Amino acid sequence: MNSFLSSLILKILPTQTAYAHCDLPCGVYDPAQARIEAESILKIMGKYAEAHDEVEKMRAIIIKEQRAELVKHHLWVLWTDYFKPEHLEKFPNLHDLFWRATKQAGQTKKSTDPTEGQKLLDLIAEIDDIFKQTKAVKK
Amino acid sequence: MLQNLHNFFPFAKYEISGKSMYPTLKPGSMVLVSKIPYFFNSPKTRDLIAVKDPRNGKVLIKRISKIERDKFFVIGDNKNYSTDSRTFGSITINDIIGKVVYESKKT
Numbered sequence: 229m230n231s232f233l234s235s236l237i238l239k240i241l242p243t244q245t246a247y248a249h250c251d252l253p254c255g256v257y258d259p260a261q262a263r264i265e266a267e268s269i270l271k272i273m274g275k276y277a278e279a280h281d282e283v284e285k286m287r288a289i290i291i292k293e294q295r296a297e298l299v300k301h302h303l304w305v306l307w308t309d310y311f312k313p314e315h316l317e318k319f320p321n322l323h324d325l326f327w328r329a330t331k332q333a334g335q336t337k338k339s340t341d342p343t344e345g346q347k348l349l350d351l352i353a354e355i356d357d358i359f360k361q362t363k364a365v366k367k
Numbered sequence: 368m369l370q371n372l373h374n375f376f377p378f379a380k381y382e383i384s385g386k387s388m389y390p391t392l393k394p395g396s397m398v399l400v401s402k403i404p405y406f407f408n409s410p411k412t413r414d415l416i417a418v419k420d421p422r423n424g425k426v427l428i429k430r431i432s433k434i435e436r437d438k439f440f441v442i443g444d445n446k447n448y449s450t451d452s453r454t455f456g457s458i459t460i461n462d463i464i465g466k467v468v469y470e471s472k473k474t
Contacts, residue, residue: 234399234469237378246381246398246417246426248388248443308422312456 257310259356262302262329266352268295269336270345277340292336299333299348306355311362319358329355377403379465381417381426387443387450388428391415392470398428399469410439410463417464421455426464439463 269292276288307326316322329351336344383396392398400417410416414431418441429441429451438457443449452458 231469235471238380238397238399238469238471241376241378241380241399243380243382243397244426245384246400246428247420248383248385248392248394248428248445248449309454314456 257306257359259302259306259352259359262299262306263349263352263356265295265298265302266333266336266345266348268292269299270342270349273336273340273342273345277342289340292340296333296337299336299352300330303330303333303352303355306359310359315358315362319361322358325351325354325358377401378468379417381428383428386448387445388415388430389445389448391430391444392428397471398467399471400465401468402465404466404468405463410434410460410466415467416441417467418458419462419464421458421462427451428467 272288272292272295276285276292279285279288303326307330311322329348332344332348332351336348379400381398381400383392383394383398385394398417410431412431412434416429416431418427418429419425420427427441429443429449431439432442432452433440435457437459439459439462440452440457442451442453
């Protein structure tokens with residue numbers, strides 16, 4: 229394109245921003261991060277039931293809340309950064325599975341019932357199964 | 368209304384923010400993007416294009432690395448510092464805003 233004309237158009241037009249950014253895709257993903265936090269939640273639920281000290285019970289609730297938030301974070305990273313449209317084509321239940329798992333992480337905040345913690349672990353295991361299948365395809 | 372007139376103009380001017388297209392485009396460079404080249408020809412590999420990030424609609428500048436059927440795999444020239452199709456997957460023709468037709472390089 230004619231450089232004089234281009235320069236002229238550049239002068240006339242308003243400037244918008246085009247991003248050439250990196251959110252540093254280190255490429256290391258593993259549902260194990262979410263699973264470890266979920267295992268903590270389940271253990272904490274057990275400790276809460278056994279505890280007699282009010283302070284210890286309170287600590288258990290606070291730590292369980294933090295772990296549940298970490299589960300959500302790790303699942304969101306997998307969901308939004310690792311999984312791609314082609315995975316969704318192969319595993320159409322992927323969005324629903326992540327939605328249910330992150331909702332269940334929220335449920336473990338509200339509850340001290342270990343069955344809620346186990347439900348979360350089961351959902352993460354389903355995600356892990358799909359994750360491993362996508363890794364197997366890559367090799 | 369005047370502010371939106373440029374949306375109907377076949378050219379758009381973008382200032383580059385970030386390093387993912389370095390050394391082709393440095394941060395602060397200006398580019399002119401046009402839809403016109405794709406009225407006559409389909410996008411080709413190696414084309415430098417402005418695309419909408421399918422995750423949030425932000426405008427990105429990337430290069431077409433691979434075309435498979437109607438899917439375009441785009442990548443930054445500075446691969447170690449680029450978030451592109453390796454992260455958000457291939458894009459469609461609807462995500463392509465236009466081709467970079469002119470670069471006003473920052474020195």
